[in-house]
Amino acid sequence: MKTDVRGLQLSTDSDAAVRHIDTAISDFMDYGVGASASLKAALEADPECALAQCFRGYFMMMLEMRSVLPKVQQTVAELDARHAKLTRREQLHIKALKAWGLGDIMGACGAWEEILVDHPHDLLAMKLHHTLTFYTGRSHVMRSVLQSVLGEWNDDTPGYGYVQGMYAYALEECGVYGEAEHWGRQAVERNPGDLWAIHSVAHVLEMQARSKEGSELLSQTIGQWKAKNPFKAHVWWHNALFQLAQGDLDRVLSIYDNELSSVNTDNYVDVSNQASLLKRLALGGADVGERWHKLAEHSKKRIHDHMLPFRDVHFCLALASSGDLETAREHISSMVTFAADRKDWQAEGTRRIVIPLCEALLLIAAEEHGKACDLIWPLRHDFSLIGGSNAQRDLFAQILCDAAVRGKRFTVARSLLGERVRNRTEHKANWTTYADVLSALGETKLAADAAKQGELVTQAGA
Ligand SMILES: [Fe+2]
Structure with a gap:
């Protein structure tokens, strides 16, 4: 022993x-x-x-x-x-x-x-x-378990910084941003090479719409993480979100092509980060060219894996967005069979959220935005069953919002955007779309107020 x-x-x-x-x-x-x-x-x-x-x-x-x-x-x-x-x-x-x-x-x-x-x-x-x-x-479980062990750790315990960095992330996901930033920055100070701690601070900055500070943090620390394992692509994804919020689409596409794609190999493709970024760009009206196809090619090989609901939804997103609707349908059928045979968490998340969400992605690909909105709307409070972070899952809220607007479900769009402009006050695109929706509903005065608010904020993103 x-x-x-x-x-x-x-x-x-x-x-x-x-x-x-x-x-x-x-x-x-x-x-x-x-x-x-x-x-x-x-x-x-x-x-x-x-x-x-x-x-x-x-x-x-x-x-x-x-x-x-x-x-x-x-x-x-x-x-x-x-x-x-x-x-x-x-x-x-x-x-x-x-x-x-x-x-x-x-x-x-x-x-x-x-x-x-x-x-x-x-x-x-x-x-x-x-x-x-x-x-x-x-x-909440992540936070609870870390709190339960924290009392046994201190400056003298080897690896304490890692615990601080994890606790920072758990606090951030629970919305306790000030405390999360404090713990995260302490962890980075203790160990500048702790990529998870850097990432925890980046999450705080993302949720607080502090995108300029976010890109500065990642630029200042890049020397510490540019040679890390493929998780670094996810940190680049955060940097791309910071650039997107600042309206620099060329820089976002450059990050996609040079940093996110660079971790891809014959066996591994960074589907979740890449699909998520491409969809955000597409929702903002950017032309992402042929980039979906490589992701769809890899996703095609994984449609029967079902290792995580979070991956499944991104595989289907890549397939549907690339236009390979036949494989996307095959993927959904495979998920239906997988979920029917099991009673565990994965099956529940797949059955309740991922399958209807993927069906909505197919409707969106067929320009049936109103029907897609009707399908996603009842799921909106339970996206956490898919897994992932609040920042990652916000994509599905954005997809729902876009489907509501394009599908002319204006009262639904009003309620969704009413919430978004309060959660992401600094983001111009939300105020502009909110103004358009209010205008379509004949709420002229409120539309003018929202448009005015949109002119005052500085960040471009949704
Ligand atoms: Fe993250």
Whole structure:
């Protein structure tokens, strides 16, 4: 038995394996490119090290490909055979991996929460819980679990900055922006290479429409994250949103072509960030050219995966927007079959939100905007079931708003825009469209007031 850098026990006799696991966890937390190599070194030092094997299984799951599941199940079976010889913490990591591999994300989160009750310094369990609660849109759970461990961390605990950065993100998603920024900036100061902490601060600036400060933050810190793993594309996506809000469409397209697309490989394409950005550009009236096609080509290969509702909706968005409606319909049929066979969170999110939303995307592609609006409108309070962040899910609110306007559902559009101009007061496009809608409804005085307000604000975006 050995102990790691935070005093947690591991069933191994190899000091080298523990050292490599410590490095792998730090690199994983930092979104570096060396975590897999460190993990490989740990397994070379001790092929039987249960935590390293679990960690390798987690990495496989993070690929979000159905094709890895047999290998994950094989890893679980091998670990189960040695179950009785392992610590309770290791047994719970196996339980989490097993649940995740079976698509039971809530079960996996439950196992990590059990670990954190007894081992609040288990950074791996904490980060995985953080990521999966983010993927499931449960910001209150994310915040609650981090609060439950925070008292056990301080300046002397290795990796404290990572906890601060995660807590900042959880607070931001719960709308506690001032406190979130405070924790996020502290984390960045402690570890300038902590990309998640930088990202947490970027989220605060996005939600508060502080786009100039946002692009400055990302420009000032770029030296710290330009060589990180493909998550950096998501940070570029945030930078593109800041540029979009400032009305610099050329810069947005340049970021798309040079930064978001640059993480694409034969096996991996950054569909969610890219589709989301292209759709925002298209909603703003920009010509995005042939860019949808590459995303659709990749999405086509993933229509039967159903690893996350959030990915499914973006695959369908790319397919529908590229004009490949036949594959989009096939994708929806596959989701219907997937959701019919299951009773878990993924099935519920797919059935209740993703399938009708994707059907609405097909209606939009067929210029049936009013019908699309009718389909999305009842879902609008439950978009969090798709997962992702508030900033990411705002795309669906924008799609609904656009469908309401184009489909001449003017009273619906009035209520949606009435809300948007209060939440995103600085964004000109919302005020302008609000004025047009009020005018169409004959509310001349209110329309003039909204148009005047639009002239006073400085940000172009919606
Ligand atoms: Fe984000």
